[in-house]
Amino acid sequence: MKLAEEEYKALEAIVGAEYITREPVILDTYNQVWGNVFFFDEKHSVRPAAVLLPANTAEISEVIKVCNKYGILFKPFSSGFEYLSLSLANTRGILLDLKRMNRILEIDAKNMRAVVEPYVSVYRLQLEAARHGLYTGRIGVGYSAGVIAAECCHHGCQHTMVFTSGYGRNTLGVEWVLPTGEILNMGSGESGGDLFSADGPGFSLRGILRGRTGANGGHGVVTKASVKLYPWYGPPQWEQTRKPGEPPSFGQLERVPDGYRVFVPSFKDLDATLEVSEELCRAEILYAFGIGIIGTAQMQEGNDEEWAMIQQMMQKGNQSFDPASGISVANSVVCVIGGRSAGELEYKEKCLRVITGKYGGSFSEQFNEPGALARAFADIIWSNGVNLRATGDFLPSSSSPDGSPAMLKKLALEEAEVKRRYEESGAFLSMGGGRMVSWRPEEHLSIGAQGISTAQYDPYDPASLAAAREFIDKLFDPRSPFNRYGVPSRGGCLQIEPVTHIHQNWGRLYDNYDVYLRKIKKMLDPNTVADWTAFIPPEYPDYAKDGDYVLPSYGKEEEI
Amino acid sequence: MAYQDYTHDMQRCTRCSYCKWIPYRYIKNTDFMEGCPSVARYLWHAYSASGKFNMAYSLLKDRIEIDETFLDVLYHCHMDGSCDVSCKVQQDLEPLQLMQELRIKCVEEGQLLPVHMLVIEGLRKEDNMMQSPKADRGKWAEGLDVKDLARESAEVVYHAGCRYSYDEELQPIARAGMQILRNTGVDIGIMGVDEACCGGRAYELGYAGELTKYAEHQLETLRTAGVKVLVTPCADCYAAFKVLYDKIGKKPEIEIFHITQYIHRLIEEGKISFTKEIPLTVTYHDPCHLGRLGEPWIHWQGKETRAMGPMIIHDPPKKFRRGTNGVYETPREILKAIPGLRLVEMYRIREYAWCCGAGGGVIDAHPDFAVWTGNERLKEARAVGAEAIVSACGWCKRNFLDAAAASGDNMEVYDIIELVQKAL
Ligand SMILES: Cc1cc2nc3c(=O)[nH]c(=O)nc-3n(C[C@H](O)[C@H](O)[C@H](O)COP(=O)(O)OP(=O)(O)OC[C@H]3O[C@@H](n4cnc5c(N)ncnc54)[C@H](O)[C@@H]3O)c2cc1C
Numbered sequence: 001m002k003l004a005e006e007e008y009k010a011l012e013a014i015v016g017a018e019y020i021t022r023e024p025v026i027l028d029t030y031n032q033v034w035g036n037v038f039f040f041d042e043k044h045s046v047r048p049a050a051v052l053l054p055a056n057t058a059e060i061s062e063v064i065k066v067c068n069k070y071g072i073l074f075k076p077f078s079s080g081f082e083y084l085s086l087s088l089a090n091t092r093g094i095l096l097d098l099k100r101m102n103r104i105l106e107i108d109a110k111n112m113r114a115v116v117e118p119y120v121s122v123y124r125l126q127l128e129a130a131r132h133g134l135y136t137g138r139i140g141v142g143y144s145a146g147v148i149a150a151e152c153c154h155h156g157c158q159h160t161m162v163f164t165s166g167y168g169r170n171t172l173g174v175e176w177v178l179p180t181g182e183i184l185n186m187g188s189g190e191s192g193g194d195l196f197s198a199d200g201p202g203f204s205l206r207g208i209l210r211g212r213t214g215a216n217g218g219h220g221v222v223t224k225a226s227v228k229l230y231p232w233y234g235p236p237q238w239e240q241t242r243k244p245g246e247p248p249s250f251g252q253l254e255r256v257p258d259g260y261r262v263f264v265p266s267f268k269d270l271d272a273t274l275e276v277s278e279e280l281c282r283a284e285i286l287y288a289f290g291i292g293i294i295g296t297a298q299m300q301e302g303n304d305e306e307w308a309m310i311q312q313m314m315q316k317g318n319q320s321f322d323p324a325s326g327i328s329v330a331n332s333v334v335c336v337i338g339g340r341s342a343g344e345l346e347y348k349e350k351c352l353r354v355i356t357g358k359y360g361g362s363f364s365e366q367f368n369e370p371g372a373l374a375r376a377f378a379d380i381i382w383s384n385g386v387n388l389r390a391t392g393d394f395l396p397s398s399s400s401p402d403g404s405p406a407m408l409k410k411l412a413l414e415e416a417e418v419k420r421r422y423e424e425s426g427a428f429l430s431m432g433g434g435r436m437v438s439w440r441p442e443e444h445l446s447i448g449a450q451g452i453s454t455a456q457y458d459p460y461d462p463a464s465l466a467a468a469r470e471f472i473d474k475l476f477d478p479r480s481p482f483n484r485y486g487v488p489s490r491g492g493c494l495q496i497e498p499v500t501h502i503h504q505n506w507g508r509l510y511d512n513y514d515v516y517l518r519k520i521k522k523m524l525d526p527n528t529v530a531d532w533t534a535f536i537p538p539e540y541p542d543y544a545k546d547g548d549y550v551l552p553s554y555g556k557e558e559e560i
Numbered sequence: 561m562a563y564q565d566y567t568h569d570m571q572r573c574t575r576c577s578y579c580k581w582i583p584y585r586y587i588k589n590t591d592f593m594e595g596c597p598s599v600a601r602y603l604w605h606a607y608s609a610s611g612k613f614n615m616a617y618s619l620l621k622d623r624i625e626i627d628e629t630f631l632d633v634l635y636h637c638h639m640d641g642s643c644d645v646s647c648k649v650q651q652d653l654e655p656l657q658l659m660q661e662l663r664i665k666c667v668e669e670g671q672l673l674p675v676h677m678l679v680i681e682g683l684r685k686e687d688n689m690m691q692s693p694k695a696d697r698g699k700w701a702e703g704l705d706v707k708d709l710a711r712e713s714a715e716v717v718y719h720a721g722c723r724y725s726y727d728e729e730l731q732p733i734a735r736a737g738m739q740i741l742r743n744t745g746v747d748i749g750i751m752g753v754d755e756a757c758c759g760g761r762a763y764e765l766g767y768a769g770e771l772t773k774y775a776e777h778q779l780e781t782l783r784t785a786g787v788k789v790l791v792t793p794c795a796d797c798y799a800a801f802k803v804l805y806d807k808i809g810k811k812p813e814i815e816i817f818h819i820t821q822y823i824h825r826l827i828e829e830g831k832i833s834f835t836k837e838i839p840l841t842v843t844y845h846d847p848c849h850l851g852r853l854g855e856p857w858i859h860w861q862g863k864e865t866r867a868m869g870p871m872i873i874h875d876p877p878k879k880f881r882r883g884t885n886g887v888y889e890t891p892r893e894i895l896k897a898i899p900g901l902r903l904v905e906m907y908r909i910r911e912y913a914w915c916c917g918a919g920g921g922v923i924d925a926h927p928d929f930a931v932w933t934g935n936e937r938l939k940e941a942r943a944v945g946a947e948a949i950v951s952a953c954g955w956c957k958r959n960f961l962d963a964a965a966a967s968g969d970n971m972e973v974y975d976i977i978e979l980v981q982k983a984l
Contacts, residue, residue, distance in 0.1 A: 021604065023629040029606040029614035034574035043571060043617060053603055079577050080605070099603050124590050143584040144577035240585035247884045248911055249649045251585035302652045304877035307867050384584055385576070385650045391870040392572045426869045458870035460571055560623060 002091065003049045007070045011052060011094070014062045019053040019100070024560070027051060030095050034393055035083035037459035038468060040556040045087045047560050050094045057175060057183060057223040060096065064220070065181035067094070067529040075217040075531035078118050078146030082154060084216045084534035091559060093531055096221065098146075105224065107132050108196075112229045113172055115195055118148045118222065122383040127237075135232035137164035138288070142386040152222045154214040157450045159380045160288040161442045162281055163338075164230045168210045172198045175224035176209065179525035183223075195226035208520060218535025219524055233259030233287075233338040240378065249299045253374040260287065260338045261345055262373040263352060264294055265361035266327040270413065270435050273331045276359035278405045280335060281445035283355060285348040288336040288380045292438040294329055295379025296372035303389055318366075327364045330436040334376045391429050393459045395468055396452040405445060412437040412451040415475060419453045427467030429456035473552055478505055500537050501550040563616055563661035568864070569653040570617035578650060579609035579643035582912035592907040592940050595642040597915055597933040606633045609643030609655035616658055626671045634662055635673055636929055639764045639920030640848040645883040645911045652872070652880060663766030675925040676765050683770060687756040690726040698752035700724065700731035706738060707749030709785040714749035716741070717787040719801075721794030722757050723954035729961065730954045736981040737793040737819050744831040746822075748791070751781065760800025760849075765921045768808075771800070775810040782814055793819040793977055795847035795953035796919075799854050806857040818850055820891040820952050823980060827897060834983040837900030842974070843946035844892055844903060845937060845960075846913035847953035852883030883911035891952050891976055898983040904944045906937075914940065916956035923959060934963025938971050948972035950979060 003011075003022070012020050021027065024047070031045045039045075049072070054060045060076075067074045073093035077085035086095065102119035109132040114125060123143035125136045137158035139150045150156045151171050158166040173187040173195025184190075186205050187198035198206050209219065234257035242250040256262050267273045277291055300306040337348040366372065378384065388394060416435035423430035441449035457468040474480055507514030517536045524530075528538050544551045581587070582595040594600040599608040606615060615633065618624040637659065644656035666672070682691035698708075700720060707714045718741065724734035741748050759774030778801070782790065790812070792798050798818040805811055817825075826832040846852075858879050865875045888910045895903050908914045917923070917933030938960065941949040949971055951957055960973040 019603075024624045025615055025618070025627065025629040025633060026604050026606045026611075028618040028624055029604070029611040032573070032575065032614045032617065034576075044621070044623065047623075051604070081574070081576055097603070097605070123584055123587070124593065127587065127590050142576055142578065143581065143587075237588065239588070244889060245884065247649075247882050248583045248585070248645060249882075251583070301882060302648075302878075302880055303871060303873050304652075304879075307871065307873045308877065310868070378585075382584070385578055387650045388572075388574050388576075389651050389872075391872065392574075423869060428869055429871055430869045456870070458872070460568075461870055464870045 003072065003094075007066070007072060008050060010066045010070070011050065011063060014059050014066065015052050015054050019055070020050055022050045030080070030097070031086050033080070033083040033086055034388055037465065038393065038395070039083065039554060041554055042556070044558075045083070046089070046091055046093070046556060046558050048088055048093055048095045049091055051097055052094060053097050053100050055100050057177060060177045060221050060223060061181045061183055063096065064177055064179065064529070068181060068527050071527065071529065073529055073531045076118070076221040077217065078149040079121065079144035081141055081145055082149070084154070085149070087533040088531050089533045101223065104128055107134070107229075109134060111196060113196065113226050114229055115224060115226045116147050117224060118146055120147050121145060122147050122150060126382055129229050130232050130234065130238075131236045133232050133236070134229040135164070136227065136229055137161065137166055137170065138381055139383050140386060141383070143383050145383065147227060148222050148225050151227050152210055152225050154216055156214065157440055159290050159440055161440050162286045162289045162444055165228075165443055167212060167442070168206060168214075170228040171206055171209070172196060172226035172228060174198070174209065174222050174226070177221045177223055179220045179527075179530035195224065208524075216534035218521060218530050218532050220530055231338070231340070233257070233340060247301045249301055252298070252371070253378050255370055255374050256377045259340070260336055260377060261349055262377045263335045263356070263363065264296055264332055264367035264373065264376060265335070265356040265363055266332040266367065267359055267361055268331065270331055270416065270437065272359055273333060274409045274412065274439070276356060276361065277333055277439055277441070278445060279355050279358075280333070280352065281441040283351050284444045285337055285351045286335055286444070287338040288334070289441060290334045290380055290438060292330055292436045294332050294334045294367060295376045296334075296367045298375065299387075306390070327362060327367070329431065332367060334380055336377060336380060391456040391458045391464070393457060395455045395457060395472060405449070408439070408449055408451045412439070412453065415453040418471065418474060419455050422455065422467050422471055425467065427457060427464045469552070469554065476502055476505075477549065478509055479549060500540060501543055501552050503536060504540050504543075504550040561657070561661060563658060563665050564620060566616065566654060566658040566661065567620060569655070569658055570613045570620065572651070572653060573610050573613035575610055576650065577608065577610060579647045579655060581646060582642070582908050583646050583649045586912055589907045589943070591943070592914075595646050595908065595912055595914070597640070597917065597936065598637045600936075601929060601932055602636060604633075607636060609647060609659070612655060612659050612662065613653075616662055626666060626669065631666060631671055631673060634659070634666065635676075635921060635925055637920050638848070638915045638917065638922050638933065640915035641852045641883065642912060642915065645852055648880055648882045652878075654880075660764070663764070664768045665766075667766035667768070673921075673925050676921055679921070679924050680762060680765070680767055680770065683757055683762055688722040688726060689757055689761050690722050692726045695753060697725055697755055698750065700734045701738065701750055701752065704735060704738060706742065708752045709749040709787065710752060710754050712749060713786050715747040715787060716749070716789040716791055717782065717785060718748050718750050719755060719758070719790055719792040719794075719797055720750065721792055721797040721954065723796075723958060724793055725755070727954065727958055730957060730975070733954065733957070733975045733977050734793060737977045740832070740977065740980060740984070741791065741819075741822065744826050751785070754781070756781075758797045758800035760796050760804055761921070763800070763804055764919070771804060772808060772810070775805045775808060778805075779810060779812060782812060787814060789815045789817060791817045791819055791822045793954065793975070795850035795854065796955055799849035802854060803857050818854070818887060818952065820850070820894060820976060821887060824890045824894055827894065832984070834898050836983050838898050838979060838983055839900040840948055841902045841904055841946055842895065842948045842950045842979070843906050843941045843944055844895060844909075845906070845916060845941075845949050845951040845956060846886075846888060846910055847951055847956050848913070848915055848919055850891075850952055851886040851888055851913055852911050854887050855881050855883055855885040857881070886911065894976060894980065895950065898979060901979070901983075904946055906940045906944050908940065916951065916953075916959045917963065918955040918959035923955070927962070930959055931963045931966045934959045935967045935969065938963055938967070938969050941971055942969075946971070948974055950974040950976050952976045
């Protein structure tokens with residue numbers, strides 16, 4: 001199912017021979033991503049028929065028109081870290097690597113927004129915005145990930161959502177090449193103005209563009225976006241340093257920058273931690289907030305060093321590994337407050353201390369010494385390097401519906417309990433046997449939060465992989481005792497084919513959202529050329545069923 | 561090891577793309593955040609270290625073959641190890657070793673680049689990588705009153721290396737290095753016409769047999785000469801003697817010094833002191849082979865095991881080479897000791913320094929790419945306000961000169977030996 005010569009030549013004529021390839025050697029570097037084994041049984045997903053490196057919007061528009069003419073699937077991506085970004089429904093699909101579109105077009109400090117192209121990373125924008133006293137939220141995935149991928153196309157949940165929002169609510173105007181090849185400027189861009197607003201005078205299509213978890217390439221290509229920025233109270237530049245002879249992973253901030261304060265209180269158990277979290281978030285004092293992942297420890301060189309450190313701490317009876325101790329990582333939260341004046345910081349700190357005191361919070365020396373706080377700050381504020389080193393993969397069993405904190409708590413606690421059982425069996429990484437969840441609350445918890453119980457498993461250990469699949473299937477089965485509210489998602493999308501059973505099983509229970517999704521897709525993409533593997537399939541595959549329940553089907557079909 | 565031995569690494573590469581950038585903690589200027597010249601220039605993911613893991617895995621799974629594209633991608637790489645450092649901040653993987661094994665496999669299977677074949681033919685015939693006659697090897701030292709260790713004995717052997725020996729623009733530097741050491745009373749000599757290549761660059765091209773052959777030759781020659789110390793001005797040679805020989809089980813029994821280390825020692829002993837001012841703002845370029853690739857080899861034998869469930873650990877614990885123990889401070893301290901000289905740092909330094917462009921056989925096979933990489937570095941030097949760029953390797957100086965000539969950049973290019981000589 002490769003491209004015919006005529007089709008390839010038509011694409012080549014647009015981008016130039018230097019920027020298109022059909023060389024198997026190169027193509028096969030565009031289908032190997034973490035997480036693939038979970039879905040496809042193999043590290044390779046379907047090999048694209050060609051990969052293109054377009055230079056601009058006009059080229060992309062022309063390429064998409066060719067795709068429509070010949071019925072070729074296409075999918076754009078930014079850094080390509082997400083498994084979804086490279087998955088294709090069949091080998092008659094092409095990938096658009098947007099690396100050449102890498103400019104920060106504008107930082108409009110007065111109006112607190114930036115206009116960027118797709119290959120601008122979150123970390124790069126953080127560095128540039130800081131020079132203007134501004135900040136963009138922190139994506140967990142690290143310093144390659146694109147701003148547009150996060151804000152406009154994929155998940156976009158952030159550790160700083162309590163202050164900076166997330167899930168597409170930072171998207172202002174965008175330039176969007178529809179799956180037909182037409183170029184649409186959303187919001188103010190439509191009337192020829194710049195992209196300062198997504199909400200008129202032209203169409204406000206943010207919901208259509210991405211919805212909650214992103215269209216993941218299923219809706220065409222965002223070629224330019226204006227995104228909101230937030231106040232930055234730190235210095236215009238910063239330096240992470242280390243002592244001579246220390247490995248690069250040891251680089252750290254000397255101290256928490258002026259303008260910020262960091263606190264890592266611990267509570268007696270997970271229930272109490274979730275309760276105090278709710279009150280802390282609602283107090284509208286936080287800049288960043290996280291549970292469970294507190295980033296206070298020095299990042300070790302490698303797994304062996306990490307393990308040696310853990311053993312040493314365990315031998316010393318270090319309480320951070322013992323959930324019963326009341327100061328374990330699992331029951332601790334990292335709170336960052338920021339402000340322009342000392343008075344503002346004083347006020348926020350006072351509030352924080354009152355609330356944490358109410359729930360019996362303690363501030364252990366280990367988590368609250370200046371070095372630990374500086375590390376926690378860097379970890380939660382900047383889009384830094386993520387670490388899949390421990391086991392090779394992870395599963396964020398994401399319960400991320402908008403909803404009440406009570407519901408989130410219920411789900412988080414139940415999920416954590418299930419996960420703990422897999423940890424006990426040795427299938428998942430176990431950090432002391434306690435229940436652990438991570439919460440990323442949105443807008444002071446006024447909207448909801450992403451609650452995740454991250455399971456670290458080894459995709460190349462059959463038992464661990466089987467457990468991971470069982471775990472996810474259990475959590476996402478609507479017949480399960482979780483009585484889950486809202487459409488579950490894994491890192492934004494467990495709807496990736498071959499597991500579209502999630503849509504099938506949940507759509508009918510949830511206002512037939514999948515039917516509407518498909519209608520929207522059909523309207524925007526009449527020829528179904530925007531790859532749908534991480535969005536909504538044109539038709540559901542005929543998967544095996546258990547009663548009404550559609551069973552998952554892992555693996556892939558591919559001819560190369 | 562063979563490339564298949566890195567299957568674990570091929571599987572675990574997550575495609576985070578951190579190998580493309582310098583480690584995020586040290587990014588200060590977003591114009592200079594890229595770490596890998598290959599993917600920065602050629603853009604396709606295959607050109608990154610992650611891409612090499614992917615290529616190797618596809619090869620292993622019989623999805624692709626070693627063809628022209630494979631070779632083109634594999635050899636458009638300086639083997640500079642920047643990716644290796646960046647990857648290892650988050651991962652326990654060995655991208656550089658995998659690339660090395662892929663090159664070895666290509667050579668073993670007769671998948672060769674014609675240009676490299678010529679270079680290797682020259683090496684086999686003339687014992688140097690410069691396609692020049694062996695008879696001219698010691699010419700750089702003509703007129704110097706220096707001991708010939710083929711006939712005389714000395715404590716220290718000065719190994720000039722192929723580049724300094726044959727590159728006419730660099731020969732004066734080799735002489736200067738020799739004179740500096742000799743003038744301080746070091747009992748030093750050269751092998752003259754009998755000096756042979758270290759084999760390090762051939763190894764990087766994938767010719768593993770050449771490294772073994774030259775390592776054995778060197779060990780034998782050094783033993784016969786009865787020297788206790790080897791000093792070289794060439795970073796590539798330093799890495800070969802210090803790291804690669806050890807890697808292949810042929811660790812020399814004598815001490816190996818890069819000339820900067822030896823000069824530094826002489827400064828500390830009060831045998832060298834600088835008297836002349838050099839009023840110049842310079843920036844120091846870390847040669848890959850003195851820096852991250854000059855880190856001593858770490859031998860490890862053991863097995864992969866598990867902790868806390870599926871956490872991947874090793875028994876006994878495995879120490880990865882993360883570039884930390886390369887030579888970084890020594891040359892800087894020498895420069896700082898020169899009166900009037902102002903040292904400014906570039907944005908990409910030490911473990912995460914940008915390559916000069918000469919490494920991995922690129923200067924031979926893809927000179928345009930070598931020049932491009934060199935020019936990116938010159939831009940960086942200019943961005944920090946340097947009037948001159950200083951390196952501690954003949955290959956770097958050669959490539960910076962070529963790059964400056966190609967782009968019309970008038971940045972001054974120094975070998976650290978030249979500045980030391982000027983300041984004495
Ligand atoms: C360890 C780890 C942690 C993660 N943590 C988080 C997290 O905290 N929060 C979070 O939100 N996500 C997270 N993710 C998921 C995801 O990788 C990130 O959201 C990140 O934004 C991906 O950036 P990228 O540039 O690599 O996107 P890509 O992988 O390039 O793209 C992501 C999706 O967006 C689409 N896309 C990208 N650019 C465009 C465009 N210009 N037009 C149209 N479609 C486009 C792609 O088709 C793809 O489906 C995590 C992933 C990993 C591996």
